[in-house]
Amino acid sequence: MWRYIAKRLLWLVLVLICAAVLIFSIMWFVPGDPAEMMLSGVGTQEDIARLREQLGLNDPFIVQLGNFLYNAFVKFDFGSSYVYKTAVLDELALRLPRTLKLGIISIALSSLIGIPLGVNAALHRNGFQDQGLLVISMVFVSVPQFWLALEMMLLFAVMLHWLPVSGIGTWKHWIMPVIANTLGSIAMNARQARSAVLETSRADFVTTARAKGVHERDVVWKHMIPNAMIPVINALGNSFTAIITSSIVIETVFAFPGVGTYMMSAVSGRDYPVVRACVLMLAAFAAIVNLGVDLIYAYLDPRIKAQYVAYAAKKK
Amino acid sequence: MKNKTKKLLALLLALITLTSVFAGCGGGNGMDSTLSNDALVGQNDENISNAKETGYIRDKITVAFTGATSLSPWGTSNNTPGNYEVYEDLFEQGIDNVTYPVLADATRGGNNPAGIMGYDHEEGTTLYTVYIWDYIYDHKGNHVTADDVKFSYEYQLANAVTSGWEVLQSVEVVDETTINFTFTRELTGLGEFEQIFTLCFIVDEDTFNNSKSKLMVEMIGTGPYKMKAYVPGSELILERNENYWQTNEEYINQAQKANVRTIDYKFINDSTTRILNFQTGEIDLSDDIESQYTVDFLDGGAYGDKYNVFTYPAGLIMNLWANCHPDSICGDVNMRKAIFYAISTDELVAALGGTDEPAYTYSNNTTGDHNDAWNEMENYNSFKGTPEERKAIVDEYLAAAGYQGETLRLLCQNDMTDFCTILVTMLANYGINAELDATDHAGSTTKEKDPTAWDLEYNKWGGNSYICVKWLHAFSWGNTVEGDHTTNFVYNKEWNDLLTLVNSQEGHTDENLTRWLEILYENAYATNLYNTTKSIIYPEEMTYMYRNSHLIILPGACEYADPNA
Numbered sequence: 001m002w003r004y005i006a007k008r009l010l011w012l013v014l015v016l017i018c019a020a021v022l023i024f025s026i027m028w029f030v031p032g033d034p035a036e037m038m039l040s041g042v043g044t045q046e047d048i049a050r051l052r053e054q055l056g057l058n059d060p061f062i063v064q065l066g067n068f069l070y071n072a073f074v075k076f077d078f079g080s081s082y083v084y085k086t087a088v089l090d091e092l093a094l095r096l097p098r099t100l101k102l103g104i105i106s107i108a109l110s111s112l113i114g115i116p117l118g119v120n121a122a123l124h125r126n127g128f129q130d131q132g133l134l135v136i137s138m139v140f141v142s143v144p145q146f147w148l149a150l151e152m153m154l155l156f157a158v159m160l161h162w163l164p165v166s167g168i169g170t171w172k173h174w175i176m177p178v179i180a181n182t183l184g185s186i187a188m189n190a191r192q193a194r195s196a197v198l199e200t201s202r203a204d205f206v207t208t209a210r211a212k213g214v215h216e217r218d219v220v221w222k223h224m225i226p227n228a229m230i231p232v233i234n235a236l237g238n239s240f241t242a243i244i245t246s247s248i249v250i251e252t253v254f255a256f257p258g259v260g261t262y263m264m265s266a267v268s269g270r271d272y273p274v275v276r277a278c279v280l281m282l283a284a285f286a287a288i289v290n291l292g293v294d295l296i297y298a299y300l301d302p303r304i305k306a307q308y309v310a311y312a313a314k315k316k
Numbered sequence: 317m318k319n320k321t322k323k324l325l326a327l328l329l330a331l332i333t334l335t336s337v338f339a340g341c342g343g344g345n346g347m348d349s350t351l352s353n354d355a356l357v358g359q360n361d362e363n364i365s366n367a368k369e370t371g372y373i374r375d376k377i378t379v380a381f382t383g384a385t386s387l388s389p390w391g392t393s394n395n396t397p398g399n400y401e402v403y404e405d406l407f408e409q410g411i412d413n414v415t416y417p418v419l420a421d422a423t424r425g426g427n428n429p430a431g432i433m434g435y436d437h438e439e440g441t442t443l444y445t446v447y448i449w450d451y452i453y454d455h456k457g458n459h460v461t462a463d464d465v466k467f468s469y470e471y472q473l474a475n476a477v478t479s480g481w482e483v484l485q486s487v488e489v490v491d492e493t494t495i496n497f498t499f500t501r502e503l504t505g506l507g508e509f510e511q512i513f514t515l516c517f518i519v520d521e522d523t524f525n526n527s528k529s530k531l532m533v534e535m536i537g538t539g540p541y542k543m544k545a546y547v548p549g550s551e552l553i554l555e556r557n558e559n560y561w562q563t564n565e566e567y568i569n570q571a572q573k574a575n576v577r578t579i580d581y582k583f584i585n586d587s588t589t590r591i592l593n594f595q596t597g598e599i600d601l602s603d604d605i606e607s608q609y610t611v612d613f614l615d616g617g618a619y620g621d622k623y624n625v626f627t628y629p630a631g632l633i634m635n636l637w638a639n640c641h642p643d644s645i646c647g648d649v650n651m652r653k654a655i656f657y658a659i660s661t662d663e664l665v666a667a668l669g670g671t672d673e674p675a676y677t678y679s680n681n682t683t684g685d686h687n688d689a690w691n692e693m694e695n696y697n698s699f700k701g702t703p704e705e706r707k708a709i710v711d712e713y714l715a716a717a718g719y720q721g722e723t724l725r726l727l728c729q730n731d732m733t734d735f736c737t738i739l740v741t742m743l744a745n746y747g748i749n750a751e752l753d754a755t756d757h758a759g760s761t762t763k764e765k766d767p768t769a770w771d772l773e774y775n776k777w778g779g780n781s782y783i784c785v786k787w788l789h790a791f792s793w794g795n796t797v798e799g800d801h802t803t804n805f806v807y808n809k810e811w812n813d814l815l816t817l818v819n820s821q822e823g824h825t826d827e828n829l830t831r832w833l834e835i836l837y838e839n840a841y842a843t844n845l846y847n848t849t850k851s852i853i854y855p856e857e858m859t860y861m862y863r864n865s866h867l868i869i870l871p872g873a874c875e876y877a878d879p880n881a
Contacts, residue, residue: 030758030759031755031758031759031762031763032756032757032758032759032761032762033758033761033762034758036758036761037757037758037761038477039477039479045794045796045797045799046482046794047478047479051477081386083386084548085386085388085532086532086533086548091548094548094549095548095549150588153589153592154592157592157596158595158596161596164596164598165589165592165596165598166582166584166589166592166593166598167550167551167582167598168547168550169551252585252586253586253588253589254589255550255582255583255584255585255586255589257547257549257550257583258549261585265585268756268757268758270758
């Protein structure tokens with residue numbers, strides 16, 4: 001198992017290098033000159049040329065790429081933002097914990113609420129719990145996040161004065177971003193859990209357990225739910241990655257200073273160091289979450305773990 | 317379906333609908349504009365322009381700010397919130413274009429053509445001798461001397477983005493309070509003196525070297541405010557500097573006043589979020605609000621008792637360029653005139669909701685050198701005929717150009733596609749086919765270099781108090797790598813020389829400015845589409861608003877009435 005983990009970590013490095021080359025090349029070929037953007041309307045061609053030289057933008061593609069890869073993977077230095085002037089890593093160190101905190105609270109809530117709701121709906125198939133869940137989840141899956149966020153602001157901040165509109169000053173500032181970030185995910189997880197439990201309820205081993213006279217409670221908790229959780233865990237992993245990588249919308253609407261807003265302004269301003277670092281960081285995050293999901297799979301399903309062990313033994 | 321389930325679903329749907337309607341009611345606040353531009357402008361608080369010292373010190377003001385990037389004091393296009401309250405320049409320029417000394421000693425110098433105290437300069441020479449006060453201390457208590465002035469200028473020149481500083485040759489310290497600035501030539505261009513002497517914050521060298529972040533995430537200057545807290549991307553809190561170095565009231569300018577104890581800058585980019593923050597009372601002041609959002613804050617509006625609105629021309633030239641390169645379909649002057657006559661500024665403003673102002677000339681009245689008579693010059697920009705008359709003129713020019721229905725490519729930035737769609741429709745009404753080529757800012761600056769990639773371009777120019785400088789930004793040959801044409805491929809040397817002339821102190825005459833405009837219209841190089849307006853929402857208690865020459869509001873320098881008086 002440890003060999004498997006080590007191997008996956010090595011793959012992770014390879015994935016990150018590929019992501020780095022890809023994002024560097026994309027930013028290189030996308031039209032737009034950072035120096036022109038920074039001096040637009042205030043600088044002459046001489047000013048722009050001087051700035052291009054200062055930023056190292058006149059070097060050939062391969063030289064710039066080599067410098068970037070060396071600095072990022074050997075020195076762990078992503079340079080300084082063209083716009084913010086500060087080291088990108090320092091800024092990410094400030095912003096990433098906020099985005100992660102928002103994402104972790106959201107995914108925890110969506111799991112704790114969504115999965116039980118889905119399981120409950122499946123166990124009461126066609127009952128009011130099931131019908132209600134289907135309608136509500138359809139609403140929240142369909143509603144755009146930004147609209148939900150604005151409506152919440154109007155209701156809870158402007159009309160009821162219960163919560164502040166935006167910012168991150170106190171715990172109250174976190175409530176609306178978390179809810180707006182979570183509702184869609186709760187709906188998705190609930191629907192996923194419902195489908196998985198319904199699928200499992202028709203499996204042969206469940207029929208066998210019932211035929212053997214196992215108490216229905218044990219059928220559900222010992223046979224159905226653990227098996228139904230495998231696809232749910234996969235969906236949770238995807239949800240977590242999606243929540244973090246799509247945080248731009250929520251962060252912009254709630255003036256939340258996280259990675260999303262940082263990256264958004266960097267893309268439009270051609271702030272190459274920031275875009276590269278954010279994309280790499282998000283790629284690493286997605287790869288780590290996927291690795292985590294695979295390991296949880298193995299923990300939950302002995303068949304998968306046995307496959308890993310058998311593969312490792314065969315290699316020996 | 318069972319009755320019980322049906323009832324439950326019905327109840328649920330009703331609840332959702334009710335919630336949406338309930339929340340949607342709030343959505344109407346501030347989002348719908350039913351007032352005309354006149355009504356908006358008319359309800360500005362007139363007192364806001366009358367400086368009147370109240371002597372009242374407000375406890376706190378919360379300001380929404382959009383573009384917070386870095387706290388760095390360096391660079392000539394610095395727009396960091398609070399920088400103008402924490403740091404100080406040798407001189408400052410007010411919104412009225414009057415230059416006055418700040419760190420420069422107002423009791424010395426004055427021997428210069430402009431008669432400004434604080435420096436000496438003999439006409440025809442390249443030497444400028446600046447004197448500073450001998451009792452300047454920064455927030456760390458460090459004594460700021462001529463060495464720090466030299467350090468600040470040299471550091472900014474070497475390490476930051478500076479514009480127009482290529483003429484600066486050397487900065488030499490004469491004694492603790494005297495500095496000699498030598499230039500490669502005399503500063504005779506319009507605004508050149510200010511470009512050098514009002515755009516470099518003076519930082520104590522020891523303070524800078526002792527700062528771990530090199531003042532990137534902290535602010536230590538000499539100004540009437542000092543930094544209390546900073547959360548990158550979220551908030552900057554300034555507090556009154558109780559040990560401000562300038563204690564002589566006679567020499568404290570309005571910009572140096574500290575009429576608020578705490579200034580809390582909140583960084584909110586989204587305009588809707590800013591409006592909602594006003595509605596909940598979480599922010600007190602914000603600039604750069606689009607006028608259509610201000611209805612609820614005017615007198616009689618839902619929040620009119622707490623706030624006032626100041627609407628002002630934003631000073632932008634909303635520009636439509638024709639690609640004048642011979643290879644472009646717009647290389648023919650008749651084609652360009654047909655296009656520009658097909659666009660009615662009045663109709664454009666109406667289509668945009670009526671909160672902006674029509675533009676009848678390639679200028680606007682926010683600049684000191686604007687001449688209202690230009691609005692009356694006979695050309696496509698000022699044309700006010702009926703649609704039929706307009707159509708006849710367009711047809712005539714199209715026929716002269718031999719137009720066969722070719723499709724023009726209109727280059728515009730993504731955020732302006734709605735507006736450009738109106739332009740395309742307007743052209744189509746007169747039989748001119750056009751299609752949008754929308755890209756981001758960076759994309760359009762790249763594409764515009766290729767004369768075969770576009771025919772028309774929509775963009776905007778602003779940010780200076782002289783119209784001729786805006787023209788220079790837009791049409792300088794220096795904007796192109798080849799240096800022999802403008803960005804829209806105008807190779808007219810006479811026009812370019814005239815542009816250089818009107819941007820010099822001796823050539824900046826109404827006659828020259830008018831002649832430059834005449835050439836623009838004779839050759840139909842560009843047209844001004846409309847003049848934008850912006851609004852400031854400010855607290856009811858503010859009796860005077862101070863904005864510097866960069867149009868940045870200094871909340872501490874504003875005057876406030878005592879709400880309990």
